[in-house]
Amino acid sequence: MAEAHSAVAFSFNVTHEGVDVRYNHEALRAVWFSGLHSWKLRFIRFKNRCVNILYPAPPASLFLLTALVMGLQLYSEQDLSYGMIEFFTGFFPECVHDSCEVMAAFFFGVAVWILCVLLWRYTLKLLLLNHSWMYSPFGKMSLPNKLWVALVKLLNGTNPLLYSFQSALPKLPVPSLSSTKKRYLQSIRPLLNDVEYERLSKLAEEFFGGIGNKLQRYLILKSWWSTNYVTDWWEEYVYLRGRSPIMVNSNYYGLDVIFVQPTNRQAARAGNLVYAFLQFRERIDHETLQPLLVNKTVPLDSVQYERLFNTTRIPGVETDVLLHVNGVSHITVLSRGRYYKVYTHDHGHLMHPKDFERMFQEILDDKSSALKGEEKLAALTAGERVAWAKARKSFFATGVNKASLTAIEKSGFVLVLDEECYDYNAEDPSELNRFAKSMLHGKCLDRWFDKSFTLVVSANARVGFNAEHSWADAPVVAQVWEEFVATDLEILGYTEDGHCQGAVSARELRPIRLQWDIPSECLDVAESSLRVAQAIAADVDLHIQVHQEFGKGVIKKCRISPDAFIQLALQVAYFRDAGRFCLTYEASMTRLFREGRTETVRSCTIDSCAFVRAFCEEERSTEELKQLLHVACETHQNGYRDAMTGKGIDRHMFCLYVVSKYLGVDSPFLSEVLSEPWRLSTSQTPHSQMNKINLALYPDHVCTGGGFGPVSDDGYGVSYIIAGENMIFFHVSSKISCPNTNSREFGKKVVTAMADIRRLCGQ
Numbered sequence: 159m160a161e162a163h164s165a166v167a168f169s170f171n172v173t174h175e176g177v178d179v180r181y182n183h184e185a186l187r188a189v190w191f192s193g194l195h196s197w198k199l200r201f202i203r204f205k206n207r208c209v210n211i212l213y214p215a216p217p218a219s220l221f222l223l224t225a226l227v228m229g230l231q232l233y234s235e236q237d238l239s240y241g242m243i244e245f246f247t248g249f250f251p252e253c254v255h256d257s258c259e260v261m262a263a264f265f266f267g268v269a270v271w272i273l274c275v276l277l278w279r280y281t282l283k284l285l286l287l288n289h290s291w292m293y294s295p296f297g298k299m300s301l302p303n304k305l306w307v308a309l310v311k312l313l314n315g316t317n318p319l320l321y322s323f324q325s326a327l328p329k330l331p332v333p334s335l336s337s338t339k340k341r342y343l344q345s346i347r348p349l350l351n352d353v354e355y356e357r358l359s360k361l362a363e364e365f366f367g368g369i370g371n372k373l374q375r376y377l378i379l380k381s382w383w384s385t386n387y388v389t390d391w392w393e394e395y396v397y398l399r400g401r402s403p404i405m406v407n408s409n410y411y412g413l414d415v416i417f418v419q420p421t422n423r424q425a426a427r428a429g430n431l432v433y434a435f436l437q438f439r440e441r442i443d444h445e446t447l448q449p450l451l452v453n454k455t456v457p458l459d460s461v462q463y464e465r466l467f468n469t470t471r472i473p474g475v476e477t478d479v480l481l482h483v484n485g486v487s488h489i490t491v492l493s494r495g496r497y498y499k500v501y502t503h504d505h506g507h508l509m510h511p512k513d514f515e516r517m518f519q520e521i522l523d524d525k526s527s528a529l530k531g532e533e534k535l536a537a538l539t540a541g542e543r544v545a546w547a548k549a550r551k552s553f554f555a556t557g558v559n560k561a562s563l564t565a566i567e568k569s570g571f572v573l574v575l576d577e578e579c580y581d582y583n584a585e586d587p588s589e590l591n592r593f594a595k596s597m598l599h600g601k602c603l604d605r606w607f608d609k610s611f612t613l614v615v616s617a618n619a620r621v622g623f624n625a626e627h628s629w630a631d632a633p634v635v636a637q638v639w640e641e642f643v644a645t646d647l648e649i650l651g652y653t654e655d656g657h658c659q660g661a662v663s664a665r666e667l668r669p670i671r672l673q674w675d676i677p678s679e680c681l682d683v684a685e686s687s688l689r690v691a692q693a694i695a696a697d698v699d700l701h702i703q704v705h706q707e708f709g710k711g712v713i714k715k716c717r718i719s720p721d722a723f724i725q726l727a728l729q730v731a732y733f734r735d736a737g738r739f740c741l742t743y744e745a746s747m748t749r750l751f752r753e754g755r756t757e758t759v760r761s762c763t764i765d766s767c768a769f770v771r772a773f774c775e776e777e778r779s780t781e782e783l784k785q786l787l788h789v790a791c792e793t794h795q796n797g798y799r800d801a802m803t804g805k806g807i808d809r810h811m812f813c814l815y816v817v818s819k820y821l822g823v824d825s826p827f828l829s830e831v832l833s834e835p836w837r838l839s840t841s842q843t844p845h846s847q848m849n850k851i852n853l854a855l856y857p858d859h860v861c862t863g864g865g866f867g868p869v870s871d872d873g874y875g876v877s878y879i880i881a882g883e884n885m886i887f888f889h890v891s892s893k894i895s896c897p898n899t900n901s902r903e904f905g906k907k908v909v910t911a912m913a914d915i916r917r918l919c920g921q
Contacts, residue, residue, distance in 0.1 A: 200485070206319055206445045213322040214282065214315030215275045223274075224267030282313040282326045286456065289750070289803040293796070310455050319445040323457035330388060330751040331804045332381045335374055338807045339366045341800075342831070345760040345807070348767040349739055358830070365827035373817045380813075386753035388809045391816050393755075397628035398478040404471070405540040405607045406694050410632060410877075411597035412639055412843075412864030413702075414621045416582035416590065420647055421656035424575060425522055427619035427646075429515035429658045432489065432573060434645040435613070436502055438638045439467045439570060443484075450637075450749075450847060458749040462630035466638065469610040469629050470567040473539075473547035480629055483568050490566045490672075492604065493521050493575040495533030497672040499565045500573075504667060511650060511658035517669050522575060531676025534684040537603040541687025553680040562672040571613060572606040579618040587902070590702045594889065597622035598700065598867065602691035603684075611635055619656075623864075631756055632864070633747065637847045640861065644850035647859055697895050698867055703888040703905030708916065711883035716919035720880055721798070721842055722791035723915065725761045726769065728876060730911035732838050733770050735904055740837035740873065746801035748809075757806035761840065765793040773918070783918055837873030841866070845881055853882045865889025872896045874904055886912075 212220075291303045299307070315322070339362055347355060381387035397408065421427055441447040442463050450458040468486045472479050491498040498521055502509060538546045554563045566572065580593035597614060599605070605612050611625040625635050651659055676684075710720040725744060733739060742762040748754030769786040772778045778786075800806060815828045843863040845851075851859050863879030868891045875891040888908055892899035 202444055206321070210319060210322050210324070210445075212275060213318065214278055214313060214326075215271070216315070220268070220271050223271045224264055227267035227270065228263040278313060279326055282310070283328060285310050285313065286326065286750075287328045289799075291456075292799045292803060307453075307455050314451075314455070314457070318449055318457075320442065320447045320449055320460050320463060321445060323449055324460065324752060327457065327459055327750070327752040329381065330386050330748060330754055332374070332378050332387060333805055333807070333810050335366045335370050337805065338810050341805075341807045342811070344764065345762075346741070346834075348762065348764050349741060358827075361827040361830065365825055369818070369823055369825060370814065373814045373821070373823070376817045376821070377810075377813055380817075386751065388748075388813055389753045389755050391813060392809070393628055394477065395816060396812075398471070398480070399476070401543045403541055403543070403691060403694060404626065405599050405602065405605075405691055406698060406867035408627045409598075409607055409624055410627060410864055410866040411594065412623045412625070412635065413590075413594060413597060413862040415643055415647070415859055416862050417858040417860065418647065419581075419619065421652045422619050423515075423652075423656040424615055424617055424619050425515045425519035426511075426652060426656055426658045427621060428518045428573060428575060428613075428615040429511040429513075430646045430650050430652075431613055431615060431621055431642060432502070432514050433508070433511040433650070434642040435467075435638060436508055436570065437645070438641050440508060442466065448848075452750070456750065458747075459752055459754050461753050462634045462749075462755075465629040466610060466634060467570045468568065471608045471626050471628060472567070473543050473550055473608070475544055475547045478543060478547075478628070481567060482629075486568055486570050488565070488569055490569040490572045490606070491518065491521055491575065491669065492536070492572060492606065493524075494577060495528035495604075496521075496524070496526065497532065497535075497562065497566065497674075498669040499569070499672055500669050501667050502570065504663060509663065509667070510660050512660040512662050513667070515658045516662050517667065518573075518575060521669050526671075529674050529676070531681040531684065532674050534603050534681065534688060535674070535676070536606050537684045537688035537691060539607040540599070540602045540605070540691035542690060545683055545687055549680055549683040553677060558673045558675050562674055565672055566606065567608070569609075571611055572609045574600075574604060574612060574614045576600075576604070576614055576616045578616055580616045580620045580622075581618065584704075587701070587704075590704070591700055593620065593622070594702055594865065595695075595698060595700050597624055598698065598865070599691070599695040600624075602688055602695055631745075631747065632841070633844050633847065636843055636845075636861075636864075640845070640847060640850050643859060643861060644852075648852065648856065697893050699892045699894045699899070699901045700865070701890045701901035701905050702862075702865075703890060703909060705886040705888060705909055705912065706884065707909070707913065709882060709884040709886055710880050712916060716916070718788070718791050718919070719795050722794040724842075724878060724880075724886070724912075725794055725840070726766060726787065726790055727908055727911040727915055728838065728840060729762060729766050729770050730773060730915070731904060731907035732874070733774055734907050734911070736837075736898070739767055739770070741834055742838040743836040743840060743869070744798075745841040746798055746806070748802060748804065748806075750802060751804060756809075757801040757804075758808035759794070759798050759801045759806075760808075761794060761797070762838075763790070763793050763797065765790040773914075780918065787915070787918065835870045835873065837870045838876065839869040839873065840876045840878070843877055843879040845879055857882065860885055863887045863889060865891060868892045868899075872898055874899060874901070876908075 285306065288306060291299065291306060294300060294303055343359060343362060346358065350358065377387060384390065400408065438447070447463065449460050452458065465480065465482050468484065469480060469482045472481050487503040488499050488501045491500050500517055504513070538549055550563070554560055576596070578596060580596060581589055583589040600614075605614070605624050607624065608626060610629050611623050614622050614624065623635070623639070625632070653659060713720045713723045716723065729739070729742070739762050742760065744759040744761045746757050746759045748757050765786070769783070769790040772786055773783055811828060811831055815825070815832055818825050818828060845861055851861070853859060860881035861879060863877060863881070865877040866875050868875045871893055873892070877889040879887050881887060888905055890901040890905045892901045892904070
């Protein structure tokens, strides 16, 4: 840059000649319009809150109904209110009779309208308690369920805002102790021998027949009082109270589309990327983003979108907290160890991609060096949480360090302009693996792991992200990523020489360099955190398996759910790899309920093990194997449906465990259940939640998906994305230090298992 901009808008010095007052006019102007933008958003939120309170009734219906009641009362000889209007007239003794009648008719109309709205909403809420439609065979919905779908569509209203359905969504029910006990024992039966199973069954009987009843009563009481009996405890105890590094252990990543590269200009790709994300943020702020509907009928909870932007995980000694602010009009840019504050709005309006490209190019062209200690600051977010919390309190509580850290933590998100180049080479899988590892942990000092998400643009304009997990789950970030891909490739585009479309605005805002004064003691903490993080990163064995032989198109011809097919293939691959079965975790959502997050699908079942054994070890006829396959897939599907509809077991037992700790009760059964290792942890990334990407027209625009670090020291983490009809990406992670795991070899075994099951189905 030609000059180093100060992050301070106003400053003064007192000298013997008087008071020297200095203004940064650009910063003051940005602050002024940022404040106006914030107040505008407050008004929009207030207006939307009023609309959501009335939804699904349109506000205009109030005026129509009251006008109709008043007209009928004044010009009709019949009293349609059955004396209620006359009753209301008695409350206005001082007015003229006609005026009294008009006012009474108005209030009667309002009362009737409120009753209609409440009846409408609670009828919809009652209908949404029904989940029998999920258990209908594909394409064979019963007549009662068809009528139910039609009625829900009728009551859904039109043009809902993002949060319009929140008050209509039912609460997550607390499963009965008997159902949880039954499902748990079924899930662990194939993993234990007779002696082990008998021992655990006795522990279960003692718990569910004894102290479990007391814990259940407290849990039911919590479910009556709270919006969701799981979510707050899940967020606090699973995420925020964890003291180990969140890099790799908690955060996850996502990758660019790999079969097309629209430009190789780093600043230009960053310009479109930031613009698309900020457009999505405006739709959230204005609540114009359409809520997701399952089968275009059943609404999903939308509360997770609230903290997508402007959110940071703040470290604490005992527990972290989430900081979320509204009305933010800047982002943070990290380039070559230097931090910049970049305003995103000009006169209250979102700037265009070309303006962002210009500012990012200015940052890239800046030849200045990082300040002392600045380059390693982000390592504090990658290390132990206690060390970071103490350093934050000691070295970032006052002065310029506090101002700069606040600018980062309150920014919309962090953008990293990376120095490395990444690409996809079908002949060299290590290239894509290196790309994925960079998004997962980078150099351990070039990602701000505390932010809700960090966007990364490589030197050759490949993009990806790293996301913090406590504030929401991966489908929310996957949705905005889908929106970006569609906007970047199919709407915004680039010029022939790779620049952003459009022209630079007349008034040029400039990046503001953040200033730091890092003492040597703080630098020592950063160095220590960096060593911890580097040791974790060095132990990650990450491999991306690009499966192009077939996709969900072929699987559907087998009359099998694609997810169940893949889960059975993972079971076959693990059995061939380890020679045994293991407790298997598959993430499922519970967003059919208010403030729902996730539930566990235990994919290793009695039926899946029966199929795998017969498929891998025994001589069975093709018909017998097909029958076992379909039974196993149907069992898996029912388990997935149970998890989605509040009948899962793991969140229930987790909450029972939390209650037991509050009451000071020790349960050998719960302690053993919650300490069982998930040696195979899996998750499916949704590809097209809003159908924004036109794969029929642009088949190369498939998203690569993302992944996460290994959950178990001696197991695998597998994330997969079903990308269109003919492709599946598997992101496989494990630990290099474990001699019994190898991510690349496991990926090959998954491909082999997929092909073997396909041949069994005759496809």
